[in-house]
Amino acid sequence: MNKLFISLQNSNLFKGKSLNEIKTLLSKIIYNVQSYKENEIIFSPHQLADTMGIILSGSIDIEQLSPSGKIIILKRKNSPDLIAEPSLFSKSKYYPSTVAVYKSAKILLIHKNQLLKLFLIDNDIMLNFLESVSDSMLILKHKISILSLNSIQERIVAFLIHAYKNTNSTVITLPFSKKAWAEYINVSRTSLSRELRNLEIEGIISFDRHTIEIKDLEKLEEILF
Template identity: 30%
Template sequence: MKNLLDHKNNYTLLKAIPEEYLLESLHHQTMKIVPYSKDQVIHFEGDLCACAELILSGQVVVERIDESGNLMTIATLLPDDILGGNLVFSKNPHYPMTVTAKTETTLLVLKKELLFDLCSSNTTFLRLFLEYISDHAMHLGDRIKHYVNRTIRESLMAYLKNEYVLQGSNKILLRTSKKALAERIGVQRTSLSRELQKMKNDGLIDYDGTSITLLNHL
């Protein structure tokens, strides 16, 4: 509890909450700190969303399994991000995808009633909360559109174009494993490897274990 109070200004939403309010909420457990171990499922698809959860530490992934059984990582959430903020006040408050702790993770759980009270009585908190869920909804929508109905090559090309802009080089250094990259674009590891080989044979790329080099601007 003391650690949370010492670091409350590291979190956008908590900055707007007085320390006395935090203490009282933690004491009455309308707000509580919950740890999760690496790879532990936080919410299964279809679970009821009764709280909003602020990520205090760790990394959380939002995933879905497509009709072919491929695991697709839709979004990666980090400290200061919120789970369930766009669902908790919905008429159908159920998680549409699985949420998993990618690393050891700690969440601050805010019960629906507490969240409503904060939004009603604290205009600064309300503005910050609405800004976050609006921006996050747009980001999640963009990620879903990014992958739906795309071929493996189209998804790979989109990924490489983005990394080319970020890294400023034709040689794209892989910041994740090929297994993680396959999950990100929603395909099996073997399918990714086959498509990489096809793209190499077509003279588009060259690659090794740590990088992909663009031979033509994609």
């Protein structure tokens, strides 16, 4: 049980809470811890959006079906990320996307009625929830703006410029593998590698397995703007 509290302590929802505080809060609500296998669906657009989750272990993908029938991975989430929290209090009754397991996962599930109960018990939990929803919306907006770009190079550049603005550093540590990065911007890994090499040949960036260094920010911006 202590592992549960430690995982939750690292989550956005229980940010700033001690293990004893989390234990006390959970004792006042009903929740469920569920295990899921790889590729299993946790939430789908056919389900009522009445429950959110906190990833205790493993990882999940938030997927969207394009008009052409292709599955687009909007985001990959890992422990201790929240899942489906922006859907709970929307006017839409259903989840907007599919949440599927990428690697076998254990999820703590909280019904929105129980979440409202937590809000009444502890105002900090409500503020943490609102902050998490806001951050999720900003990330989704950024993802959509990238996918709206026509060329692969533009998508790569938009990602790099966004990372530069967030860190104020020309050395960018990739938060995921190149395979996951390719999925994030909806291109093939081969195409991603090819365009990265082209940018390196032009002297705009240099890259290795885990990091990318922006050598010429002005030229990088010219590609996009």
